[in-house]
Each structure stands twice: as C-alpha cells, then as structure tokens.
Amino acid sequence: MSSNQASPAPRRVAVVGATGAVGREMVSVLHARNFPVSEIALFASERSAGKVQDGPYGPLTLKAFDAEVVKGYDVVLLAVSGDFAKEHAKNLASAGALVIDNSSAFRYDADIPLIVPEINAAAFHEAFQAGSRLIANPNCTTAIAVVALGPLHKAFGLRRVIVSTYQATSGAGAEGMAELEEQTRNQLDGKPVTNSVFRHPIPFNLIPQIDAFQDNGYTKEEMKVTWETRKILDLPDLALSCTAVRIPTYRAHSEAITIETLQPVTPDAARAVLADAAGVKVVDDPANGAYPMPLNAAGQFDVEVGRIRSNLVFGDHGLDLFVCGDQLLKGAALNAVQIAELAL
Ligand SMILES: NC(=O)c1ccc[n+]([C@@H]2O[C@H](COP(=O)([O-])OP(=O)(O)OC[C@H]3O[C@@H](n4cnc5c(N)ncnc54)[C@H](OP(=O)(O)O)[C@@H]3O)[C@@H](O)[C@H]2O)c1
Numbered sequence: 272m273s274s275n276q277a278s279p280a281p282r283r284v285a286v287v288g289a290t291g292a293v294g295r296e297m298v299s300v301l302h303a304r305n306f307p308v309s310e311i312a313l314f315a316s317e318r319s320a321g322k323v324q325d326g327p328y329g330p331l332t333l334k335a336f337d338a339e340v341v342k343g344y345d346v347v348l349l350a351v352s353g354d355f356a357k358e359h360a361k362n363l364a365s366a367g368a369l370v371i372d373n374s375s376a377f378r379y380d381a382d383i384p385l386i387v388p389e390i391n392a393a394a395f396h397e398a399f400q401a402g403s404r405l406i407a408n409p410n411c412t413t414a415i416a417v418v419a420l421g422p423l424h425k426a427f428g429l430r431r432v433i434v435s436t437y438q439a440t441s442g443a444g445a446e447g448m449a450e451l452e453e454q455t456r457n458q459l460d461g462k463p464v465t466n467s468v469f470r471h472p473i474p475f476n477l478i479p480q481i482d483a484f485q486d487n488g489y490t491k492e493e494m495k496v497t498w499e500t501r502k503i504l505d506l507p508d509l510a511l512s513c514t515a516v517r518i519p520t521y522r523a524h525s526e527a528i529t530i531e532t533l534q535p536v537t538p539d540a541a542r543a544v545l546a547d548a549a550g551v552k553v554v555d556d557p558a559n560g561a562y563p564m565p566l567n568a569a570g571q572f573d574v575e576v577g578r579i580r581s582n583l584v585f586g587d588h589g590l591d592l593f594v595c596g597d598q599l600l601k602g603a604a605l606n607a608v609q610i611a612e613l614a615l
Contacts, residue, residue, distance in 0.1 A: 279615035281309035288350030298602035302327035321544040342366040364405035376507035378407040385464035388609040389549040390421035400573025413499040422548040428533030434513040437525040478517040524598040531585045563595030
C-alpha cells in the first residue's frame with residue numbers, strides 16, 4: 272500500500288489451531304506487524320474450548336472450531352493438520368474468506384498458489400484477482416531456503432541445488448519441543464528416556480528421518496523441499512536433492528546449501544545480491560565468529576545467510592552457503608501473515 276492510499280479496512284481474523292506452535296506465533300506476528308484487525312478469534316479443538324490464552328491482544332477465550340462460525344471471518348489462518356485442511360479449507364474459501372493453510376494438503380495442486388511473498392507475490396495477485404481465496408503456505412524448510420535461492424536464481428541462474436538440513440524439534444509442533452525438554456531432563460537425571468513424537472531419542476542425538484520414507488529412498492520432508500522449491504521458483508525441472516535431519520534444538524532450522532549456477536558467480540557478487548534481498552540478513556564474518564546460528568535466528572523475521580564461499584566442486588559456477596531461519600516465523604506464521612498482507 273503506498274502512503275497516499277487510504278488505510279486498509281480492518282479485517283475480522285480467525286486463527287485456527289491457535290494453541291499450537293504455529294498458531295501462537297500467528298497471533299504474535301499479526302500484532303507485531305500491525306495487521307489491521309477489527310476482531311481476532313482463536314479456534315482450536317474441543318479440548319481447548321473455554322480456556323483462556325494470553326497474548327498481545329490480551330487474554331482471549333479459545334473456541335472449539337465451528338465451520339459455520341469461522342466462515343464469517345475475512346481472513347482465516349489455518350494451522351492444524353492436512354486432513355483438517357482437506358475437510359474444511361475449500362468450504363471456508365468458497366464462503367469468501369481468504370484462507371491461508373499451513374499444512375501440505377494443497378501445496379501441490381496446480382490451481383492453488385504456493386506463496387513466499389518476497390519471491391512470487393505475482394502468483395498470489397494473479398490468482399487473487401481471478402477469485403482464488405485458498406492459498407498454501409510452504410513447508411518451513413522450503414520457505415527459508417527460497418528466500419536466499421530466489422534472488423540468487425534471478426542474478427546467476429540455478430542449475431542444480433543440494434540441501435542438507437538441521438531442523439529444530441518445534442518443526443514437529445509444540446509436542447516436539449516438549450519431548451526434547453522432558454527427555455533431556457530425564458537423561459541428565461538418569462531416568463528412562465521414552466520417545467513418542469520422534470522415532471528415536473532426540474537429546475544428544477540427531478535423526479536423519481523427518482516424515483515417512485518414499486519409494487525413492489527420500490523422506491516426504493525431503494521431497495517437499497524439491498517439489499515446493501520448483502513450484503515457488505517456477506522452475507519445474509530444477510535438479511534439487513535434500514537430506515533432512517532433526518537435531519536437538521528448540522527452534523529455527525538451519526540448512527547447508529550448495530548451488531551450481533548457469534552464470535559465473537563469486538562470493539562477493541552473491542553477498543551483494545543477498546544484501547539487497549528482502550527477508551535476508553547477511554551474517555558472514557567467519558573470522559569473527561559471525562555466521563547464521565539457530566540461537567540468533569530464533570525470533571527473527573529475516574533469514575540469516577552466511578558462510579558464503581566458492582564451491583570446490585563447481586568452481587566459478589558454484590557456491591556454498593549456510594542459512595538459518597525461524598521456521599515458526601518465516602517457515603510458517605510470518606509467511607502466512609505476509610500473504611494476508613498481500614490482499615490488503
Ligand atoms: N511447527 C512448524 O515448524 C511448522 C512449520 C510449517 C508448517 N507447519 C504446519 O502447521 C500446522 C500446525 O503445526 P503446529 O506445529 O503448530 O502443530 P501443533 O503445535 O501440534 O498444534 C496443532 C493445533 O491444531 C489444533 N487442533 C488439533 N485438532 C483440531 C481440531 N479438530 N479442530 C481445531 N483445532 C485442532 C490444536 O488444538 P488443541 O490444543 O486444542 O489440540 C493446536 O492448536 C501443521 O499442518 C504443520 O504441518 C508447522
């Protein structure tokens with residue numbers, strides 16, 4: 272919105288899944304970004320109905336999700352599951368609400384936009400003007416990667432991409448964080464460590480499996496990064512391989528990314544491109560110990576990018592970089608709110 276335009280009309284906003292790791296952040300991000308809200312309502316399961324949740328809008332009473340009620344809101348941010356989204360999202364959107372879904376239910380549907388505003392806002396505007404009201408929010412690892420990959424592609428052209436991830440426990444929701452904390456305590460106290468969210472104990476360990484294995488030996492999480500990066504960058508044939516690993520941190524995902532480019536590239540040229548890129552903060556002073564890390568990226572809107580160097584395999588057509596972003600923010604809540612802002 273330019274400064275000589277009238278302020279956008281405040282919207283009635285429903286956050287569904289408001290008690291979860293992503294839902295709570297959505298409420299905070301709406302407030303932090305001054306999203307024009309005339310009313311905000313928090314919905315979760317029957318289990319949470321009637322409980323009071325404190326947040327930046329003050330204490331709010333949680334309601335059990337009721338499709339008939341939620342239909343009346345202007346903006347619906349969904350942070351529940353894929354099955355839940357499949358059951359409700361299209362009906363809510365048909366009723367006129369702008370529905371932004373955080374699950375993977377619709378990300379691969381050709382007629383549903385998958386949006387990271389810094390990269391493909393045009394795809395949102397085109398679909399929105401044509402009447403689409405259901406928008407998919409990408410997988411967290413993908414959203415963080417494309418904020419850096421998009422500008423590099425524009426400047427140098429991407430030929431091949433290899434990603435290795437280091438993903439926080441909160442990527443598995445609020446229960447994932449709780450399991451890390453409880454198991455760590457039990458292990459240090461010499462008590463039995465039992466895991467239920469993760470397949471193996473997560474404290475003092477890492478697990479090279481996120482989501483189910485596919486026929487090709489990759490996990491679903493790894494294939495999501497390939498499929499979604501191709502869709503967001505509009506590069507349907509991009510060669511991209513990912514290995515996704517769960518590590519014992521609370522929040523913020525890290526990714527070691529290797530790119531082969533079509534045009535020659537230098538670390539300085541890449542740094543200059545990334546320094547100008549929206550949503551990116553270049554943190555790249557290794558001599559002084561400055562590089563992206565989860566402890567610094569957690570709670571930040573920008574994705575940190577550093578360790579930028581020429582790649583020994585691809586020479587002057589290749590780069591290595593390390594990125595770190597808060598997956599509950601850029602990988603979920605922030606990106607969803609940014610999409611809602613595109614419609615103001
Ligand atoms: N965590 C991440 O980093 C991340 C990143 C990107 C996308 N996502 C996606 O975002 C979605 C939410 O993930 P999360 O990590 O926030 O999960 P979570 O912490 O487990 O929260 C799940 C939320 O869904 C609610 N819920 C469950 N069943 C419901 C029902 N029948 N009706 C209404 N609400 C219901 C829960 O409410 P109760 O408290 O009442 O059970 C809770 O608020 C998932 O699709 C996930 O894949 C997560």
